[in-house]
Amino acid sequence: MTKLISDTFENTEKKKFLVIDSISKSYKTKEHTKQILDKLSFQVEKGCFVTIFGPNGCGKTTLFNLIAGLVEPDTNIITVDGKPTKKSRISFMFQNSSDTLLPWRTCLENIAFPLELNGIRKSERIEKVNTLLTSLNIDIPLYQYPYQCSGGQKQLVAIARALIQNPDLLLMDEPFSALDYERRLEMENKLLDIFSKTKVTTLLISHDIDEAVYLSDKIIIFSKMPARVEGEVVVNLPRPRKQDIMETTEFYNIRTEVLRKFYSVIRK
Numbered sequence: 001m002t003k004l005i006s007d008t009f010e011n012t013e014k015k016k017f018l019v020i021d022s023i024s025k026s027y028k029t030k031e032h033t034k035q036i037l038d039k040l041s042f043q044v045e046k047g048c049f050v051t052i053f054g055p056n057g058c059g060k061t062t063l064f065n066l067i068a069g070l071v072e073p074d075t076n077i078i079t080v081d082g083k084p085t086k087k088s089r090i091s092f093m094f095q096n097s098s099d100t101l102l103p104w105r106t107c108l109e110n111i112a113f114p115l116e117l118n119g120i121r122k123s124e125r126i127e128k129v130n131t132l133l134t135s136l137n138i139d140i141p142l143y144q145y146p147y148q149c150s151g152g153q154k155q156l157v158a159i160a161r162a163l164i165q166n167p168d169l170l171l172m173d174e175p176f177s178a179l180d181y182e183r184r185l186e187m188e189n190k191l192l193d194i195f196s197k198t199k200v201t202t203l204l205i206s207h208d209i210d211e212a213v214y215l216s217d218k219i220i221i222f223s224k225m226p227a228r229v230e231g232e233v234v235v236n237l238p239r240p241r242k243q244d245i246m247e248t249t250e251f252y253n254i255r256t257e258v259l260r261k262f263y264s265v266i267r268k
Contacts, residue, residue: 016044016045019079020041020063021076021078022041023037023063023066024074037059037227040228049195051219052204052206055265060222060227067090069086092173093171093175101157103145106143107140107143107145107157108129108143111160114161136193140156140160152179152183152187159194170203172202177207184211209262213237213246218233219235220232221262230264233258
């Protein structure tokens with residue numbers, strides 16, 4: 001019997017899952033060395049949704065590249081569940097992730113592409129895609145091509161592709177920045193619903209404070225480059241969440257705390 005997504009995602013008992021321990025990264029040019037990250041340290045518990053918030057160009061995307069194993073840190077290693085990241089299942093949704101869809105493949109084929117790379121036969125790929133979408137209540141025109149879909153539908157295809165292999169960790173680098181305000185709210189609500197079903201440990205980069213507070217369990221504020229952790233804000237809002245929570249005093253207080261810490265960074 002095919003397992004539902006709630007069965008296939010791992011138990012989400014709280015523990016230190018993603019460990020960033022005194023990680024540094026620099027790039028050398030002919031003229032000088034540019035320090036991007038400077039002894040950066042923080043931890044993320046399993047099953048948590050954490051947003052990285054900081055000034056433009058402070059090194060957030062570089063950190064994601066390190067976590068994904070695309071580049072190596074200068075010092076120490078990053079671990080997921082006690083293992084080096086290269087031995088973990090990590091899905092990475094890049095900025096404008098819908099632009100990374102393969103235009104010559106249908107939505108179904110795009111979602112199933114990671115499975116195809118792993119040699120899974122076609123019938124099983126189709127079954128896994130249908131099971132995933134049913135479990136998450138995602139409605140996508142599977143046999144249309146990306147250019148035939150709306151921006152929101154393409155984002156859902158990208159999210160489904162990121163989740164199809166049951167990742168240990170999901171990285172999302174400003175995935176909704178290209179959407180208009182209405183579509184962005186729709187996608188944030190859908191992401192909340194998906195997270196409630198999967199409990200996949202998620203790291204999000206966002207420049208939108210309301211989005212960060214609305215989605216997250218915790219917000220980590222970075223310094224200017226070279227990036228260090230300047231502060232953390234716990235988002236103790238109950239789940240499940242709906243948009244009207246943005247009108248509450250509790251939401252406003254958390255938002256104000258994030259802004260205060262962020263202002264202290266940019267004024268330095």
